[in-house]
Amino acid sequence: MKKVILFGLVFTATTLLADIAAGENVxxxxxxxxxxxxxxxxLGPDFNIVSYTRRAKEIENYAKDPYSLFEAFGYSANAMPTLPLEAQQFKDVAAYISSLQPFKKWMKK
Ligand code: HEC
Structure with missing residues (x-):
């Protein structure tokens, strides 16, 4: 019984973590x-800039549902399609994009 619970915890922890290498492939x-x-x-903005201006969670949310967020992100129209990826793939690709720039717009020098 203990082993089952432990396995469950480890499994949950690993699936919730973002995998940057997998994100690069995505x-x-x-x-x-x-x-x-x-x-x-x-067609879309350069991810090197996006990495500097956006948080990983914002990137993940936009990738999941561009149609609902394009106005909030400052666009007047939405040309990015909603891609049929798994939740984990969105998390991974967002972590990868976010990792491109270690310094962020909101960090003070
Ligand atoms: C068919 C072209 C296309 C594909 C494929 C595409 N995008 Fe986009 N993306 C766009 C365009 C165009 C925009 C500008 C806003 C809009 O039209 O929705 C955009 C905007 C974005 C933004 C907002 C950037 C910002 O800071 O304003 C994010 C984040 C983003 N895309 C992530 C992704 C991710 C992650 C993928 C792959 C999983 C992806 N996009 C695939 C075309 C695309």
Whole structure:
């Protein structure tokens, strides 16, 4: 019984953690056609800039549901599709994008 509970806890902890390496693959397979990293704006904004201006949670939320958030993020129209990814993949790709810039807009020098 104890072992079952312990396994459950470890399993829950690992699935809730974001995996940056897995997130890089999610980026390459699902985002790179529209978003560059350091290549300037393409159809969508450059993720190097997004990493500096947005928190991981904001990136995750936008990727999950761009249609509901485009106005709050300052866009007048929504051209990004809602992608059919797993919750964990959204978390991973957001962690990867957020990891690109260690210093953030809201950090004071
Ligand atoms: C078909 C093109 C396309 C794909 C694929 C795409 N995006 Fe976008 N993305 C856009 C466009 C265009 C915008 C600008 C806002 C809009 O149109 O919704 C955008 C905006 C964003 C923003 C808001 C950036 C900001 O700070 O204002 C985030 C975050 C984002 N995308 C994440 C992702 C992630 C993560 C993926 C892959 C899982 C992805 N996008 C795939 C086109 C795309």
């Amino acid at each position: 980026y390459k397979e699902n985002c790179a056609i529209c978003h560059t990293i350091n290549g300037g704006a393409a």
